[in-house]
Amino acid sequence: MTEIGTVFKRLQERIASVIVGQPMVIDQLLVALLAEGHVLLEGVPGTAKTMLVKTLASLICAEFGRVQLTPDMLPSDILGTSIYDLNNKTFTLKKGPIFTSLLLADEINRTPPKTQSALLEAMEERQVTLDGHTQKLPDLFMVVATQNPVEFEGTYPLPEAQLDRFMLKVMIGYPEHDAERKMLKNWQDGFYRKKSPPLEPCVTVEEILSARQQLDKVKVEESILTYLMEIVHKSRSLSDLQLGASPRAALSWLAAAKSHAAIEGKDFVTPDNIKFVAEPVLRHRLILTAEAELDGVTVGQVIANLLRQVAVPR
DSSP, X not given: OHHHHHHHHHHHHHHHHHSTTOHHHXXXXXXXHXXXXXXXXXXXXXXXXXXXXXXXXXXXTOOEEEEEOOTTOOHHHHXXXXXXXXXXXXXXXXXXXXXXXXXXXXXXXXXXXXXXXXHHHHHXXXXXXXXXXXXEOOTTOEEEEEEOSSOOTTOOOOOHHHHTTOSEEEEOOOOOHHHHHHHHHHHHTTTTSTTSOOOOOOSOHHHHHHHHHHGGGSBOOHHHHHHHHHHHHHHTSOXXXXXOOOHHHHHHHHHHHHHHHHHTTOSBOOHHHHHHTHHHHHTTTOEEOHHHHHTTOOHHHXXXXXXXXXXXXX
């Protein structure tokens, strides 16, 4: 897995030169990219959510599409529609912005559930059905949806079925003091200006797709599988939760752990890989009981407690 580690290390370093002070966020985004997962990116305005995705698309020279989701948006605005051509007297398919390699769905919780659900088939099966015909999406297809955690007026919370389609929920916060200082210096030097030179690709789409194929070679010992399953089953019996991890969550967790191991250059999964992706895999899938919420319990605390309760294999 050294080759995968080298490719993603290069990508990681280039992204970090633009998005300063967010190493954990970058690592989690790359884990999802390698594991063919989708990401729900949550953070307050101005924390470079959009720039992060655009930077990733530039560095892998991937086709990039952006949808600014609004309350009046229809499913056809994302998927596309058939338009009647008066000259040829035939219907022509006009593809929507979802037909791209890397889709940024900006402020996904601002669009109604009907439009949100338009993404379900695409995210799960990497295809779109229009007028009874199935249209395949690009091999690299990945959705990164953003949402703002502090504004709730005029928003539509994502249902559990939609949330479960996201492999990871990544939280992006404010950078540390030194990182923010570096960001300001970069801006002063013209790094973020419109006239600054475009980013040169450092990884090809073919290299990403090849790395995904090699992910099957990452070994998972029986003890690691047992460890993961014990955590998943334990989550379904915790008194603080009314909904624990689903079977899809377990599959996403294993895929993300294998991806993280490969990025580290290893060909086997360790308990540390399981722990690294635990919170982003679970934080949007676990639902607290009303009593736990009243007591001020957070999902992060529940996940940390969950990991403490299951013995780590030796």
